[in-house]
Amino acid sequence: EVQLVESGGGSVQPGGSLRLTCAASGFTFSMYTMTWVRQAPGKGLEWVSAINRDGGSPTYVDSVKGRFTISRDNTKNTLYLQMNSLKPEDTAVYYCQNVRGRGQGTQVTVSS
Numbered sequence: 001e002v003q004l005v006e007s008g009g010g011s012v013q014p015g016g017s018l019r020l021t022c023a024a025s026g027f028t029f030s031m032y033t034m035t036w037v038r039q040a041p042g043k044g045l046e047w048v049s050a051i052n053r054d055g056g057s058p059t060y061v062d063s064v065k066g067r068f069t070i071s072r073d074n075t076k077n078t079l080y081l082q083m084n085s086l087k088p089e090d091t092a093v094y095y096c097q098n099v100r101g102r103g104q105g106t107q108v109t110v111s112s
Helices: none
Strands: 003-007 010-012 018-025 034-039 045-051 068-073 078-083 092-098 106-110
Touching: 003 092, 018 034, 018 092, 018 106, 034 068, 034 078, 045 068, 045 078, 045 092, 078 092
Parallel strands: 010 106
Antiparallel strands: 003 018, 018 078, 034 045, 034 092, 068 078, 092 106
């Protein structure tokens, strides 16, 4: 059974940082490109970032470039999203996903 479990969300002030983690199981993690997506209140899913199977060629939506960093550890079957200089507009539920499925999400709230 494919499982993707996100953690690391929380409430922070603007300018703060959070590190999201996605623990994967039930499939060969190293064989899949992994993606972070988010859903802000009242809005649809937005693609945020992706990373290749070997950890190369990270890509980002323009609104997070220079602030977010995606990475992965294939030895630990884990995906990460380091989020710095957070803004109120980053408030959303963040999900990790691949073609096999999506996790349950972790809430990120950025507010003063």
